[in-house]
Amino acid sequence: MPEFFNFSAGPAVMPVTVLAQAQQEFLNWNGSGFSMLETPFTGDAYKKIHNHVRDNLRLLLNIPDNYHILFMHGGASAQFSLVPLNLLGRAGRADYVETGYWSCKTMREARRYCNVNVAASSCATGFDRMPEAWHLDSSAAYCHITSNETANGVQFFDIPDTGDLPLVADMTSDFLSRPIGVQRYGVIYAGAQKNIGPTGLTIVIVRDDLLGRAHPATPAVFNYKNQAEAGSMLNTPLTFSIYLTGLVLRWITDMGGVVAMAKNSAQRSAQLYQVIDASKGFYQCSVQPAHRSCMNVCFTLANDALTPLFLSLAAEEGLLNLKGHPMAGGIRASIYNAMPNAGVIALISFMQHFADMHWHHV
Structure with a gap:
C-alpha cells in the first residue's frame, strides 16, 4: 500500500501528531474518565482549554490587547453576512475587492445588506493576479478582501493602506501560514478547516472600537459585541473543535x-x-x-x-x-x-x- 497524501482544499490535512493525541484522549480526556465531547462548557476544565487556546493564538500572531478573539459557529461563509450585519452601522455602503471565486461570493452576500463598491478587481484579466489600483469609497463602512483565493490560486502579498477605513480580511485559507500585522486590520476571520482545525469553527479577530455597531436584527449569538462580552460562550461553543485547534496551535509553536x-x-x-x-x-x-x-x-x-x-x-x-x-x-x-x-x-x-x-x- 502506498503512503497517502491528502491535497484537499478543505476540510484539509491535519498534523498526524494532533490526530494521534486526539485519538489517544478520545475516550478518557485529561484523566476524567469520559470524552472531551462530553465535557460541559460551563465547567472549569473546559474553560481552561478555551482560554488557553485564545491566549496561545494571541501569542502566535502577536495580537494586540485591543482586539478580541471570538470562537464562532457557521464557518467563514456565515461571516459573509455577519460582517455587514456587525460593521455597517448607519453606513449603507462597503468596499469590496474582487479577486476570484470566494470574494465574488462574499460580494453577492453583502449586496443583500448594503451597496457594494467594487474598490478593485482583477476580473478583466481572469483573476490571474491581485489588483493594484484601488478606489475606495469615502462613505464606506469598511473594505473587505479575501487574502487567498483557493479556487483561483492567487494570494495577497502586498495590501495597500486603507487609512482610517477598517480593513476586513477573509483569511480562511492562509491563516496561521505566515506572520500578519494584525493592527492593519479591523476584522480578520477564518474558517478552521484549512490550517487551524476541523470544519465548523470560525475564528474572528475584531478591534474593540468596531463593536456595538450591529444591526438590531442581528441574531444575538452572531453579534460580535455579545460574544466578546461573553468570552465566546454566549451559547455552547464548538468545544471539541476548539480543543483540536489548541492541539494544532501547540504543534505550530513546536514547529x-x-x-x-x-x-x-x-x-x-x-x-x-x-x-x-x-x-x-x-x-x-x-x-x-x-x-x-x-x-x-x-x-x-x-x-x-x-x-x-x-x-x-x-x-x-x-x-x-x-x-x-x-x-x-x-x-x-x-x-x-x-x-x-x-x-x-x-x-x-x-x-x-x-x-x-x-x-x-x-
Whole structure:
C-alpha cells in the first residue's frame, strides 16, 4: 500500500501528531474518565482549554490587547453576512475587492445588506493576479478582501493602506501560514478547516472600537459585541473543535511558529511552480508569478483530455484530492501547514514522470 497524501482544499490535512493525541484522549480526556465531547462548557476544565487556546493564538500572531478573539459557529461563509450585519452601522455602503471565486461570493452576500463598491478587481484579466489600483469609497463602512483565493490560486502579498477605513480580511485559507500585522486590520476571520482545525469553527479577530455597531436584527449569538462580552460562550461553543485547534496551535509553536510555516510554504510552493514552469507547456499556471498562492497551487494540462488520467494515476500513487475547483477545473494541490514535505516531493516526482510518459499527447 502506498503512503497517502491528502491535497484537499478543505476540510484539509491535519498534523498526524494532533490526530494521534486526539485519538489517544478520545475516550478518557485529561484523566476524567469520559470524552472531551462530553465535557460541559460551563465547567472549569473546559474553560481552561478555551482560554488557553485564545491566549496561545494571541501569542502566535502577536495580537494586540485591543482586539478580541471570538470562537464562532457557521464557518467563514456565515461571516459573509455577519460582517455587514456587525460593521455597517448607519453606513449603507462597503468596499469590496474582487479577486476570484470566494470574494465574488462574499460580494453577492453583502449586496443583500448594503451597496457594494467594487474598490478593485482583477476580473478583466481572469483573476490571474491581485489588483493594484484601488478606489475606495469615502462613505464606506469598511473594505473587505479575501487574502487567498483557493479556487483561483492567487494570494495577497502586498495590501495597500486603507487609512482610517477598517480593513476586513477573509483569511480562511492562509491563516496561521505566515506572520500578519494584525493592527492593519479591523476584522480578520477564518474558517478552521484549512490550517487551524476541523470544519465548523470560525475564528474572528475584531478591534474593540468596531463593536456595538450591529444591526438590531442581528441574531444575538452572531453579534460580535455579545460574544466578546461573553468570552465566546454566549451559547455552547464548538468545544471539541476548539480543543483540536489548541492541539494544532501547540504543534505550530513546536514547529517554529508562523515564521517557520511561512518559510516552509514558500519553499514547497516554489518547488511545485518550478516543475510547472519547466515543463515546456505540458503544465500551465495562468497566475502571474508574483501573485501565485503558496497555499493552493492551481494548474492545468495543455491537453485537458489527460486530466482524468492524471487524477486517476495520482490517486493510485496515494496522491489524493487533486481535482481542481469545479469552477476552474484542472488540478489543485493544496499544501497547507500540515502537508508533509514528503507529500510535495512525491507529487513533484509523479508530475515529472507523468509529463515524460505523456508528452507525445500534447
